[in-house]
Amino acid sequence: MGLTLYHARRTRSLRPLWLMEEMGxxxxxxxxxxxxxxxxxxxxxxxxxxxKVPALIDDGQTLLESIAIMEYLMGRYGPTDLCCTPQDPEYGPYLQWLQAGESHFGMYMSLFIGHRLLLPKEQRNPDIAKWAATNLQSACALLGDRLKHPDSILDRGFSAADISVGYVLFVIDMIGALEEVAPQTVVQYWNALKERPAWKRAISL
Known part of the structure; x- marks a missing residue:
């Protein structure tokens, strides 16, 4: 039957969609x-x-988490330079930043955009939005300290970790708040990522 991805524009399903475009x-x-x-x-x-999206169906299996779907696709349809093996010297940082898209950024991103924009006005809490913004600033500062290359977190080059984190930067940028929470190194990093042809194809779908 092949791969089927359920996708809604501008949501976390962009992660596996972008990855599949990168992998061809x-x-x-x-x-x-x-x-x-x-x-x-x-x-x-x-x-x-x-x-909620994404949902991926492959060979009778259904997967629902964006980062788990990325790991599944790379493991099942690789090998690919987009992931690291345990023998790679950057395996640890790769895993950390692959998960960071949710663990460091995801919850704070959701609370930030929810209480600033998405929730009905009567349900928005400015204190929660401010708290989330502060935590996003800390996460972006950590990312900025890590970045040594204009378009990749790892020294070895672009990877699925960049897709994981890049999606969060896209959402924050989409609501016009990236420069509010991120240092210029991170803003420039996102500007480089969004020039990738695979990203441009994914975001157009």
Whole structure:
């Protein structure tokens, strides 16, 4: 049957979509309209009862987490230079920054955009938005200290770790707040990432 990715524009499903474009994989894309808590309607609820994207179907299996899907794709359809093996000297930093897209950034990104923009005005809490922004600033400062190259976290070059973190920078930039929370090294890093042809293809879909 091949790979099928359920995707909604500007959501975390961009991570595996971008990765598949970088890897040159063939896939079927099922585009859904994003709706908080109810993406895809009843039909998609049969695939993911949480009604969140991404969802990847491959060989009868369904995977739901964006970073897990990336690891699955690289493991099953590699080898690829987008990931590190345990023998690679940068294996540790690779794993750290691959997960950082959610662990360092993801929750704070969601709270920040939720309480600044997405939630109904009566549900927004400025104190939560400020707290989330402060934590995003700390995470971006950590990233800025790590960056030694204009377009990659690792010395070996662009990897899935850049896709993981890059998605968060995209969302923050999309609401016009990247320069508010990130140093210029991180802003320039994101500007370089979004020039990649695979990103341009993914964001257009």
């Amino acid at each position: 994989l063939k896939y079927e894309l099922k585009s859904l309209a994003f709706k908080m808590g109810a993406t895809g309607g009843d039909e998609f609820a049969q695939i993911n009862p949480l009604q």
